[in-house]
Amino acid sequence: MKKLFAALLLLASATAMAAPQLGNEFLQTAKTIKTDNPAKIEVMEIFWYGCGHCHTLDPLLTTWVKKLPQDVYFKRVPGVPNPNWAPAGKAFYALEALGLTDKLHAQLFDAIHKERSVNPTVEAQLIDWITKKGGQDRKKVEEAFNSFSNNNNMVRAMNTFRDSGATGVPALIIDGRYLTSSSMAGGNQAVLQTADYIIENVRKEKSGGAK
Template sequence: MMKSFFSRIALGLALGLSLAAAPIAQAAPYDVVDPVQPSDTPGKIEVLEFFAYTCPHCKSIEPLVEKWTPTLPDGVVFKPVPVAFNASMQDLQKLYYTLEALDRLDLHAAVFHAIHDQHERLFKADAIIDWAAAQGLDRQAFIDTFNSFGVKTRVMRADELAKAYHIDGTPSFAIGGRYVTSPSHTGTYQGAIDEADKLVKQILANGE
């Protein structure tokens, strides 16, 4: 970026042009995915939210996500995807998919609250199981699901998706297998939501 900036100045001076006559192009508020990724939900456009429970930005954007997702058009499926940037984060991936399997995603926001507001160290299986039991979940049912083949398979798929979409930060949104946007692209949390919504509508309008 800096090299391009100074090169443009030098070119402008050499041609006797003002800097204003050679504006610097703005970066796009999204990345294009190449190759296009297939949907895991046949016949549906998928919007994937890559998140991590340990990420404070994911906690901050969560209320905006909760407000936005019910407004998504028919034919669009929203799926959170827990990301592990290292092996120590895998148990938190398993926590999300265990809550999903037990039909207790009403506790999704509570996990963010426990980690970031109550400063609970929900990083290892034992602490996670104790926390889940304290929320009223059956301890043995939680353990069995947490360690199940189904949850392990979902974690493996989450890792595959993060790799396929080149996710290196959270929160990030993948839209229709074609685009990725995030607050780092747009500058604000709401900007990322708005850009994701715009891309959804663009894909629907173009029949992509």
């Protein structure tokens, strides 16, 4: 019995030691980012369609998102740290405007990384692909790429990337205040576990509990 108790204490100690640490597995964002719904906990993914790591994380993230509790919501924002990433960012917002995100988000990742049929830095190729795969009129897709709304969203995306303090993608921003990534956390599963840990602590904070 004593051996069992000692083993449980050791396990508890190891678990406590394994808890993600601010400054290691996650950081505070460079600036606080305003969330869409302050009453809930926002999880934001900053990604780029041309990023192989984002492609690998996407199915795991999608499964994880489906299990989020009611007080947590998820959103994606394209990373736009430089002009070469802008066409894929515009593609993301065009998919949203056309109501094609659920249908084509994962397919676009595959087209770029598995089929290698689309260059994410070439806007014309992205427009062609969405036109064909989405069964859309090309002019309608072009309008979605170049709309006032798309341009505004791109400006916000650029500001979000800057304010987050992210140095790469994929990155997760929790409650507009905490930044983590697979590289910081130690892998794709680890980053989701780190996000769970941050969410739990933010929930305690919002409810007035201990941080």
